[in-house]
Amino acid sequence: MVVLRAIGGFFARIGRWIRDTAWVQPLLIVGGIFAIIFSIPYITKWVQSWFVKAEAGEVYYRQHTLSCEGAAEKNSEVDKLFTYMMNGRDDKDFATNAKKYGEKFFLMFGYDGCPGCETLYPAFSNAESEWYTTFGFDRTTDEYKFWYIDIASTDNEGNFLFISSEDKSIYSHYSMIFEKANTVAIESNYAKHTSDHSSYIDNADTNAHADSKDAFITPTLFIVDMKADSQALDYYGIENVLFNIPEADLPKGETSQLNYIQFLTTAWKQTVLFSESGEEVK
Numbered sequence: 001m002v003v004l005r006a007i008g009g010f011f012a013r014i015g016r017w018i019r020d021t022a023w024v025q026p027l028l029i030v031g032g033i034f035a036i037i038f039s040i041p042y043i044t045k046w047v048q049s050w051f052v053k054a055e056a057g058e059v060y061y062r063q064h065t066l067s068c069e070g071a072a073e074k075n076s077e078v079d080k081l082f083t084y085m086m087n088g089r090d091d092k093d094f095a096t097n098a099k100k101y102g103e104k105f106f107l108m109f110g111y112d113g114c115p116g117c118e119t120l121y122p123a124f125s126n127a128e129s130e131w132y133t134t135f136g137f138d139r140t141t142d143e144y145k146f147w148y149i150d151i152a153s154t155d156n157e158g159n160f161l162f163i164s165s166e167d168k169s170i171y172s173h174y175s176m177i178f179e180k181a182n183t184v185a186i187e188s189n190y191a192k193h194t195s196d197h198s199s200y201i202d203n204a205d206t207n208a209h210a211d212s213k214d215a216f217i218t219p220t221l222f223i224v225d226m227k228a229d230s231q232a233l234d235y236y237g238i239e240n241v242l243f244n245i246p247e248a249d250l251p252k253g254e255t256s257q258l259n260y261i262q263f264l265t266t267a268w269k270q271t272v273l274f275s276e277s278g279e280e281v282k
Contacts (some may be wrong), residue, residue, distance in 0.1 A: 002032070004210075006113055012082070016095065018252075026272065030049075037141065037281030038221055041102070044111065047245050049118050053127075053265075055112075055113075055118055056121065056125075057118040057120075057121030057122075058113075058119055059111050059127050060121050060124065061108075061110065061121070061148040062148075064082055064146050064147055064148045065147075065148045065149070065150055066078045066147050066148070066149055066173050066214075067153070068149070068153035068161035068170060069153070069155075069161070070153075070157065070160050071161040071162070071168065071169065071173075072161075072168040074173060076161070076170070078149055078162070078170055079170065079173070080097075081101055082095040082170070082174045082177055084098075085177060085224060085225075085226070085236045085237050085238075086174070086176070086177065088224070088226060088233055088234055088236070088237065089134070090229060095155045095193050098226060099195045101145060101147065102143055102145075102226075103148065103225070103226045103227050104142065104145065104225045104226065104227060105145035105147060105223075106124070106145065106146045106147070106221060106222070106223060106224075106264075106268075107148075107221070107222040107223075107224055108120075108146070108147070108148050108149070108219055108220070108221050108222075109149050109151050109216060109218060109220040109222075110123075110148065110150070110151065110218045110220075111150055111151055111152035111218060112150070112152065114218040114219060115218070117219045118217065118248075119203035119260075120183075120219060120221075120260060122204065122260070123261045123264055124146055124262055124264070125191070125210075127144070127261050127264055127265065128144050128146065130261075131144040132144075133180065135261075135265050137268075142268070149162065149191065150162070151163060152214045156167045162216070163216055171216075173266075177236050177237075179237075180235040180236050180238055181222065181235075181241050182241075184232075184235050184238050184239070184240065184241045185241035185243070188239075188240050188241070188274075189270075189273070189274050189275060189276060190240050190242070190267070190273050192278070193273045193278035194273060217243050219243075220241065220243055221241070221242040221243075222237075222238050222240070223238075223239045223240040223241075223267055223268065224237040224238055224239065225237055225239045239270070240267055240274060242267070244281075
């Protein structure tokens with residue numbers, strides 16, 4: 001009986017609470033309705049995001065992007081990479097930077113939707129996943145490193161950060177790097193064994209201070225080697241410069257993407273078109 005009275009008392013208290021606070025219910029209902037109304041724009045945006053999918057290449061490049069933010073103060077991620085390249089092995093932080101950026105790495109310049117960028121993406125993505133297996137590179141001596149610079153990056157006011165008519169742009173801060181890159185593009189083994197790159201260089205020089213993402217040839221790919229015995233150190237580590245890899249320069253493989261991957265690995269190893277002879281190593 002004691003137990004039954006206790007249970008009965010419990011439910012009686014609940015009943016009184018509901019009776020005494022019933023006036024709150026309309027307020028809760030009205031508040032809930034307004035909450036739903038005000039949430040509609042956010043819910044709509046959230047649902048729309050389910051169906052907005054960036055190109056796979058853009059996603060991959062963003063994962064490897066070095067930010068241009070802070071370029072005016074020379075404090076961006078790109079500034080730090082270029083400083084590493086310019087100082088070379090004389091930099092007191094060389095070991096730290098080499099571990100972060102790699103002693104050898106691919107450095108690509110592009111922007112979302114640039115012609116050729118999406119074409120090259122599968123080659124980089126697949127090369128990265130198979131670098132140590134299919135292609136047999138050593139993790140210690142040939143670690144895969146790929147960095148991407150979005151030349152269309154802007155600040156909050158819409159000013160281009162990488163290249164512009166302002167002296168505050170990254171391009172103007174490190175013009176000597178691009179001057180060396182021009183020399184490599186014209187005089188490297190690859191340039192000797194393929195079509196003349198002078199038209200690319202002339203175009204780049206003409207537009208070097210234009211306020212547009214079209215002022216820089218895209219995609220442009222640097223292969224940078226900061227190792228002690230690298231001749232590229234005389235050029236801030238730039239070993240090769242490639243402009244939108246032409247189909248004619250690709251090796252004959254089973255698929256187009258395999259051709260691109262093989263091309264990248266020969267560029268890394270300095271064989272075939274990148275060697276002194278320009279021929280396959282027997």
